[in-house]
Amino acid sequence: MKKEKSKGDLPVILIAFKEGGENGGPYTSHKRILNSINSDKYQLKPFFFPRSRVIFSPKGLKNLVKQIKAEDAVGMHIVGLQLEGFVAMIVCKLAKIKILLAIHGSEAETTNLNRIKKSLLSILEYFTVKNSDIVYGVSDYVCNWPICEYSKHMIGTIYNLPPLKKDCYLKSNLRKELGIKDDEVVVVSTGRIVKEKGFDILTDVIRKFSSKDNLSFIIAGDGDYKKEMECIISKSEMKEKVHFLGYRKDINNILSSSDIFIICTKHETLCMSLQEAGINGLPLIATNVGGIPEVFDESCGFLIENLDIDGFANALKTLKDNKDMRVRMGINAKNKIMSDFDSNAILSKLDQAYLMLIGKNK
Template sequence: MNSNLKSDFDFKIIHYRTDLGGKISLKRIFDLVSQIKKIKPDIVHFTGLQLSGFHIAVACKLAGVKNNILTIRGTSWDMLEFNPIKKILVSFIFEPLTMILCSKFYSNSKYTSSKFLMKLFNYKSLGWIYNFPPVEDFSKPLISYRKEWKLSKTDVIAVSVGRINREKGYHVLAKSISRLSDKKNLKFIIVGDGTYLEEMKKILSNQYKSKQVLFLGYRSDINSILRESDFFILPTLHETLSLALLEASKNSLAMIGSDTGGVPEIIKHQKNGLLVPPGNDKVLTEAIEFLSMHHGTRKKFGEYAKKRVDKYFSNEKIENQLRQLYLNEYLK
């Protein structure tokens, strides 16, 4: 936990071992029980539903933990690329059991807190607390990449960072990029790996050859890449709360995002970015073309994005919310 909360609380890490079997693992549960009993925590705070949350919730019960707080960042039912049978089992059996076993929970966005499962267990809800924004590492010097990428100062760079799969809408973005192949000064930077990456490269092979699209794969120097860019694109089909959008906001970038899930809690339409219908490549194309042509709008959106993320998603605000939550649970 890299926050000022360390000065108020003694945090200990419980290791969730994935090498102790797949699916439901009694070995994993008893390993978690053993760790918890050694630590003797006043509160166990864990993240996630699905099977990982179920394992930890059961272990807390067996270890006699009275206060265990669950952070929910989405449910299995929201996942598009998920085995249908496993989705049904996890959604209707294991996730409700996790909710029964936890003492309290909070969601990572207003959107997540409105889901049916959360409403069903509303009597345990602590509302929502946003995720910490990505840590800004200023110890590393920012690198200028335009020369390396062979891009001119007049080129407009649209960047997208994430897991490159269909669930995140990269097949939609690929269609939009294809529509914009005649915009020679508009360049696209795609950062990340995923199941759709190779297919996306094939679809955009001509744009890749002409240097209109660059695929950078996984990178650890995201801030440098964002600082070189002119606006950010999140084409996702569903999202509870996007850390990528928070990172873009920290770097004063105008944004285009799908009007779904928790995205509108970060992007305010026509203020710090543009919201588009998820899965609609035509409207996404129009939004990209609009921002690429209007430098003043990009600058205005980017400035508001930075102000908004600093106000509503600041480390200080989230730390205060968690501090109060821990004290309330400990003192009750």
């Protein structure tokens, strides 16, 4: 009789995390993977890259390589592209382990870098893709980027895992805690509060409304634009109607207390926040950019052109004034997310990718 392998005998695949990245989609995505896969063919372990710039020094790189070798890993599932992806690729190569690269974003899409920096970083991103053993994109939009053509083995799209069903549809007392009336329409936006994610646009959208409107806003997240946004809102007529919660782990609790989800991002490869809001049954308002149209269509909400402040405000007003539409679009969003982002199908694709990484599948 063949002896069953213990967990300690299985090939180790490291799942990369960036310290301090809890507020971002890649961190959440890898955390859900780690919590969802329990294989008898390999074991997954978290590996944390420090956020300190020490990792860019020879000593810092050497220490990371030493830590990886101590895990006796076969490969690592890293997040790219960008500078962090390049560093992860370098240390994996130095540690002589295989690389599964998930492309979540690119510096080419950022709006706050000059042309020279973008050009330099695009070269690093090319080397990251070129030197990774297996590559996938988190959306069809990403997989159509020209840089993907340089991959040794591009396996296509593997969407981010949606939240677990048990974590959704929660009963919450958040409205009561914030002093929001039961009949008030609550609009929520979550994520990194930075201009690239369109929170400067959302600020202007909020200012289109008055305190007389039956509308409150909840902003959950942190980022370098948060203080400026709070300052601007504090001087507006809506100052009593906007609640800044900071970084929160109970996002589903917040979503279950809300009526509408909005994100005014300027670029996006997929948007996990929309997945989370949709599966919680909220109608969606988002920018028509990148991979967002893969998440929902106009039966679930409104796709607004980039930087269109009036477009966002009009969509909010339409949903605010029409409860039946909110309910109908929310149901459609929930059904579409559950269908198009089926956890079992996504986990099956990830399992196949991990088996390729350890040489058990071609």
